[in-house]
Amino acid sequence: MPYNDLKMELTTAEENYLKAIYHLSDGGKKSVSTNDIAAEMKTKPASVSDMIRKLGEKEVIQYRKYYGVNITEDGKRRALQTIRKHRLWEVFLVEKLQFAWDEVHEVAEELEHIQSPLLIQRLDAYLNFPKFDPHGDPIPDEFGDVRARPRVALNEMEIDQTGQIVAVKDSSAAFLRYLDKVGAYIGARIKVLDKVEFDGSLEILVDQKKTLFMSKDVAGNILVLQS
Amino acid sequence: MPYNDLKMELTTAEENYLKAIYHLSDGGKKSVSTNDIAAEMKTKPASVSDMIRKLGEKEVIQYRKYYGVNITEDGKRRALQTIRKHRLWEVFLVEKLQFAWDEVHEVAEELEHIQSPLLIQRLDAYLNFPKFDPHGDPIPDEFGDVRARPRVALNEMEIDQTGQIVAVKDSSAAFLRYLDKVGAYIGARIKVLDKVEFDGSLEILVDQKKTLFMSKDVAGNILVLQS
DNA sequence: AAATATATTTAGGAATGGCTAAAAAATAAT
DNA sequence: ATTATTTTTTAGCCATTCCTAAATATATTT
Known part of the structure; x- marks a missing residue:
């Protein structure tokens, strides 16, 4: 069994970039350009260059200058964790706090960065282990597995x-x-x-x-x- | 009626300093020294000097060099808002997510910085407008009023x-x-x-x-x- | 009142995450 | 194949929030 518990923590900004890359790459299938990331993150390509260099060093993406980025397995796993947290919070906001569909995204965007595995475990149980968020998007389990339904x-x-x-x-x-x-x-x-x-x-x-x-x-x- | 809706937003770090100053000053009654703030925030006095200069500019504290700081009315109000959020989240964690008393502080410390008045309003209602947190400390209302019980x-x-x-x-x-x-x-x-x-x-x-x-x-x- | 001790501030530097402007590489067009 | 266009990177700068080391102000002793 590989000893990989010594994971470098990602900052909030890094988590957001990684999530964007995950989505843009269609779950890791395509490689993603600096420009596309800049558009998605509403920032400038120069800033993206900086960030993807760092994400490359942390080995959550593979980065070759001028040839865009590919998300690694580790990166995929981490992105899915963030997505899991985001969607669980969305369920909470809609089901427990009576938020409307169109009000939850912004707040969930903040809540998803709270660092506490126990919190997410308990929240999941409290919400009765939901498999889909209020928009119908699937919620990855704690191992990053997604059971998508044919739609x-x-x-x-x-x-x-x-x-x-x-x-x-x-x-x-x-x-x-x-x-x-x-x-x-x-x-x-x-x-x-x-x-x-x-x-x-x-x-x-x-x-x-x-x-x-x-x-x-x-x-x-x-x-x-x-x- | 004074027109003071154009409030400068505080960063998470500033909010944490303000809360510490509020507590150290016993709710604004005493003035607080740089050294005491540094001890409370587990940081260095030099860093505190930087921060209190900024907090003074934002007028949440009154600051005279070498003579410590006093929290202003605006600062008091803001600190109480943060404390309110912290304690409401603590109630949530204990009552809804089955956290133990001694597990909630760290997580609430993160959750208290989520920016969404609607979220806090709804959370308050969802928890049935609790007046005390799991440690028995009073929860300020949305205007910062605290109804402490004689204990x-x-x-x-x-x-x-x-x-x-x-x-x-x-x-x-x-x-x-x-x-x-x-x-x-x-x-x-x-x-x-x-x-x-x-x-x-x-x-x-x-x-x-x-x-x-x-x-x-x-x-x-x-x-x-x-x- | 002078010397010593303590508290506080300033100066200068590091890391993060953003920016603009300019250079360099890759891609498209003639 | 050379030029033009687009994309990406580098260089240099700004703000935040922290740090260490040095300077300075205040407080305490003698």
């Missing part, structure tokens, strides 16, 4: 098919508010009643009681776990 | 007097663990059954069922709200 965009479903809303693609405040208003929350059980061929718009039954019309565009932003 | 050391109570344990003076991990072990938790209703004149030790009835012997020293560290 399909609502506009691709056929008449009479059923399922459960598990995520949204566009999680802008405006869209989330719209969904809340029409009653199409995460977790809602839905059935496609009708599909208009002409414009792709749909008629949906929500929770076996409420009927809802939505455009193809809106439906395309809603992800459903089919059943 | 008496357990060793000063007479035979047959009753009350409720509301705080401890010495909140060291060892002492808290000892209390937990013997079942004398914060909130426990107690009655003095007997007092040994010779050494001042006491026999206590806890929650109308458990009898407990304790030395004068231990009893002197336990604060009781008499009833």
